Every structure is written in structure tokens, then in C-alpha cells.
Amino acid sequence: MFLWQYLILLLTAVQICKAQRCDKFTHLNLGHAFIGTSIRIRLLLYTRENGTCGTLLSHSNLSAHPQFNLSRPTTFIIHGYRPTGSPPVWIKNLTELLLAREDTNVVVVDWNHGAANVNYLKAVENTRKAAANLTAxxxxxxxxxxxxSSIHLIGISLGAxxxxFVGANLNGSIGRITALDPAGPQFTGTPPEDRLxxxxARFVDVLHTDIDALGFREPLGHIDFYANGGTDQPGCPKTLFSGGSYFKCDHQRSVSLYLDSLNQMCVSRAFPCSSYSDFLDGSCLNCDQFGAAGCPVFGYDITRWKNVLLRLGQTKTFFTTNAKSPFCMTSYRVEVMIWNKDVRWGYITIKLHYNGTEAVATVDHKSSKFKKxxxxxxxxxxxxxxxSVEKVSLKFSTGNVFKPKYKLRVLRIRLTHLGREERPLCRYDILLGDNSEVNFRPLPCEESNF
Known part of the structure; x- marks a missing residue:
């Protein structure tokens, strides 16, 4: 009797183990990359019912997967080049955040066999084969x-x-493609049929973070976002002494920024502009073309602006970020009028305070001209x-160490929040010494000053 009970328990345990078996992303190593890998596609399904446990999908029998509900939208995550063969560190986080935002099928396209190769050209060659498999x-x-139309492809680097290629194979009928820093090498200068x-797709949104190295420089979608101009992401290493992160940090920042947009910790509003320099100069702050919604917000929720963007045609936008999460920054238009007799040149640093919290902005991309x-x-x-701003700190600096110190006599300063409909803040008659901080309580601007 004891033996039968034991066998029943054993069989039950086996069934539980089978039921709980999770399929995982292929884990290769540098040895595989040196030898080279041939293309092999594995599709791992995640849903809200199995958000942390992947199910390997059959390429020939969908009926074997009742949890793959085709009445739901489906999002495919397609990684890029894997020179060391290791799984992408962001896969789990991206999958879980997508499921938190929408009841969807998330399918991780594991083409590590094919992407893991020290010969980048072989990985590029395999992109066509991966696309043919996914198209089928x-x-x-x-x-x-x-x-x-309910299918969304999120492609990173080569995955973009x-x-x-998948979208083109399906005659552009896919609902959406999101491209995170599309790969530049071997694709730059090629015709449209040889790249994204x-x-x-019916809607293509693109993020650029490394256009001077691993990413693609030119616009590719209906809307293209250039974070920090598309180069030199804040917080990324500036020298070779930082090792491998020097080469890949800017490129990988695209995924981190997209994760932030899913997390909804804050939003990064982007401004249409012809160049990053004009954007920093504040020459591109008019958002009237987008109607009541204002300028578009980068990331997952860009589809709110889809109809406007399709009507406008290709739109190139810029935004800036912090060095770490939360990456989003807050934009203000600042207008300064002085009453110095002579022209002054310099830089402005502004701090906003409320209840022990401080926000800082330094306008220092170039010396600003102040005229009476x-x-x-x-x-x-x-x-x-x-x-809610209760105090403002203001500092003026000429940046000239060896020249005479100047004072900036501010007749009026006006600060306008560009993300919210609220009354601008003003202050009048402020004397700023060179590199000396002045604090004041802002007041709502009078109507005549709008």
C-alpha cells in the first residue's frame, strides 16, 4: 500500500513539474560566438496568466497553445546582435512592463542562434532568415x-x-513597429527595401541614441525621436578606459528609455525640429500643429498622436534626458529682459524649489546674449x-575666469511650463552678480505680460 501511495505522489510531482516548466531564452557564451552560430528561431510566449514563465511556441501547430489567445493584441520583442551570446538583461523587465500596461500576448523572438557571432556580417546576413521565419x-x-493591425513589433538594433523586413513581407499591414536605435553599420546608405x-507598418516610431557609432543616423519612421541629439547619452562613459560599456552604453540606452516610458514614472515630451542645436536654442517650442494634445511624448504612448503624425508625414523630434532613471526632464521657456546699458553674454542656472525638493536646469550649450x-x-x-514652485534660485555666469566680473540687471524673468496649461511665473528687478546665486519667490505673471 505504501508503494502505491509513493508512486501516486511521485506521478503527481512529475505532473506539477511539467506544468510549471518554463522555457527560457537561449544562453550561449563567447565560445559559441567565436565558433559562429547558425540561425535558429525560438518563440517564447508570455501572457498575464504566465507573466514570468515562458512557453515555447510551435511554428506549425498553434492549437497546441490554448493560452495563445489570438483575439488579444500580440507584441513581438526582437533583440539585436549578441557578440558574447548572453541573453539580453532587459528581456524580463520589458516583458513584465508590457503585460502590466496591456492584456496582450508578448512573444520574445529568441534568435540568439544566429545573432551570437563575433562576425557581425554573419549576424546581419541572418536578419533576412530570421525575418522569413517570423513572417511565416x-x-x-x-x-x-x-x-x-493588432500586431506590434519592437525591434532593438538589428531587431529593428x-x-x-517582416513588415515589408506582409505589405506594410502590421499595426506598429517600434525601432529602438536601429543598427547603422551595413544599413546606412542602403535603399528602403534593405532596411527599416x-x-x-501602418505606424513606425523610431528612437535614435547612438547615431555616431552603432545606430542609424537618418529618419526611418513616421516619427523619429533623437534623445540628446542621438549621441553621447548622459551618464555613459566618455573614454576607452571604461571598457565595453564605452562602445555599447549609448546604443543600449534606447531600451532603458523605452522601459521608462512603460513605467509611466514621468514623460519625455519631444519637440519637432530640424536640428538639435535649434532645439537647444529654444527655436522649436511651437506645438500648435499637434492640437490640444501638445507636442508628442516619447515611448509606448506615442500612438495618441498617430493620426496627426500620419497626416503630417515624417516628423523629426528631439528631447533631452537625465543620466539615470527616471530619465525624463521637464521643459520650461524662460524669457529674460535686462536693463544693463551694455550687451552681456553668459550662462544661466535656475533652480526650482518646493517642500524640500529641488529641480535644476543649466542653459550652457552656448553663451546667451542679453541686450537692454x-x-x-x-x-x-x-x-x-x-x-508647485515656492522659490526660485537664479545664477548668472560669464564663464570668463580672467576677464572683469559683470552684473546682470534683470528687469523681468518669466518662466513658462511647456507640459502643463498653467499661468507663467514672473519676477521683476533682480540684480545678479557673476557666479552668485540669488533666491526669490516667484509670482504669477500679470495678464499684460503673457
């Missing part, structure tokens, strides 16, 4: 009742171009948002 799977989904472009009775318009990016 999506066509099978369509045959089982899935709507192509795989997304484009805006015709590959002439309004100087500045674009200030604060490291955090202050909901």
Missing part, C-alpha cells in the same frame, strides 16, 4: 484569425531591421518636475 509564423496567426522604413530691453528666450530643461 505571423501568416499562420492570420490564418487562425489574428488581425495583422528584422521588424522592417516607414512603409513597413530685448527679451532673450531660453529653453530650460529641469532634471525633475516641480508641481
Amino acid at each position: 509564423f505571423i501568416e499562420m496567426m492570420k490564418e487562425h484569425g489574428a488581425s495583422l 531591421h528584422i521588424s522592417g 522604413d516607414s512603409t513597413d 530691453y530685448t527679451e532673450t528666450k531660453l529653453f530650460a530643461q529641469f532634471d525633475k518636475d516641480i508641481q
